[in-house]
Amino acid sequence: MTLRWTRGNGHGLAFRPRSRQHRRTALEPGPIGLNPPDRRIRLPPSRSGTRSQRVLWTNRIAPMSPARIGIVTISDRASSGGYADLSGPAIEAWLRQAITSPWSVDYRVIPDGFESVRDTLIDMCDHAGLDLICTTGGTGPAPRDLTPEAMAAVIEKPLPGFGEQMRRISLNEVPTAILSRQEAGVRGKTLIVNLPGKPASIAVCLGAVFPAIPYCLDLIGAGRIETDPQVCVAFRPKGA
Numbered sequence: 302m303t304l305r306w307t308r309g310n311g312h313g314l315a316f317r318p319r320s321r322q323h324r325r326t327a328l329e330p331g332p333i334g335l336n337p338p339d340r341r342i343r344l345p346p347s348r349s350g351t352r353s354q355r356v357l358w359t360n361r362i363a364p365m366s367p368a369r370i371g372i373v374t375i376s377d378r379a380s381s382g383g384y385a386d387l388s389g390p391a392i393e394a395w396l397r398q399a400i401t402s403p404w405s406v407d408y409r410v411i412p413d414g415f416e417s418v419r420d421t422l423i424d425m426c427d428h429a430g431l432d433l434i435c436t437t438g439g440t441g442p443a444p445r446d447l448t449p450e451a452m453a454a455v456i457e458k459p460l461p462g463f464g465e466q467m468r469r470i471s472l473n474e475v476p477t478a479i480l481s482r483q484e485a486g487v488r489g490k491t492l493i494v495n496l497p498g499k500p501a502s503i504a505v506c507l508g509a510v511f512p513a514i515p516y517c518l519d520l521i522g523a524g525r526i527e528t529d530p531q532v533c534v535a536f537r538p539k540g541a
């Protein structure tokens with residue numbers, strides 16, 4: 302038996318404006334929407350089963366619960382209707398191609414600014430309980446670009462390698478990549494990764510760092526992600 306995930310709230314993809322902030326939350330299928338064969342749903346062992354049988358069912362046979370991924374577009378103009386957000390959807394499209402295990406998305410479009418970014422990220426980590434959050438925008442040096450300042454107030458463990466690698470790869474594309482202060486870090490069981498605002502930067506940056514993300518999620522106790530090796534070869538050390 303296989304599972305096919307369906308949209309959970311019946312609201313489809315429509316935006317629901319909320320003052321200056323637009324928000325869509327939907328339980329959505331991953332790109333494939335099927336559980337891997339070794340994770341088919343079976344009835345759990347009865348209460349009389351041994352402890353090791355129950356552990357086996359829980360760890361190896363129970364279906365993977367969907368990973369919960371947040372996408373946050375940080376842009377004054379996208380959040381006020383100045384232009385259509387292209388970067389958030391670009392992140393979602395890239396993830397749909399790369400991730401083969403079930404996942405759901407929590408997508409928000411918010412204005413630039415310290416408090417707006419800080420409060421949104423804290424809400425997504427602590428209340429929505431997301432496993433991974435990808436932000437886009439607000440990483441540059443302009444006065445309203447305050448994503449890194451908000452990150453400093455949110456993350457508990459910085460992971461500087463992410464920003465270094467994304468800038469390194471991006472410099473092959475555009476000299477102004479050096480202007481991005483994008484970074485990544487962990488808060489509780491959530492990994493947050495910043496991407497620049499330009500839609501074209503999304504695939505470049507995700508392609509550069511995503512191979513390390515599934516194992517990072519394993520290490521922090523977040524949801525498990527499987528990837529399509531044609532798109533992204535996730536690296537997990539042998540024995541992990």
Ligand SMILES: Nc1ncnc2c1ncn2[C@@H]1O[C@H](COP(=O)(O)OP(=O)(O)OP(=O)(O)O)[C@@H](O)[C@H]1O
Nearest residue numbers: 374376377378379385386387388438439498499500
């Ligand atoms: N989310 C987005 N969707 C579509 N285009 C975007 C987005 N973010 C940035 N861009 C494009 O990239 C350009 C430069 O990005 P940058 O982040 O510097 O924008 P910005 O001028 O700071 O945007 P804003 O004022 O809305 O925050 C923008 O002028 C816009 O054309």
Ligand SMILES: Nc1nc2c(c(=O)[nH]1)N[C@H]1C(S)=C(S)[C@@H](COP(=O)(O)O)O[C@H]1N2
Nearest residue numbers: 438439440441471477478481497498499502
């Ligand atoms: N791969 C890639 N990285 C990029 C860019 C880009 O076009 N492609 N734009 C740069 C530019 S022009 C800026 S100003 C910084 C910061 O962008 P942000 O403030 O929209 O986050 O990201 C940089 N990083």
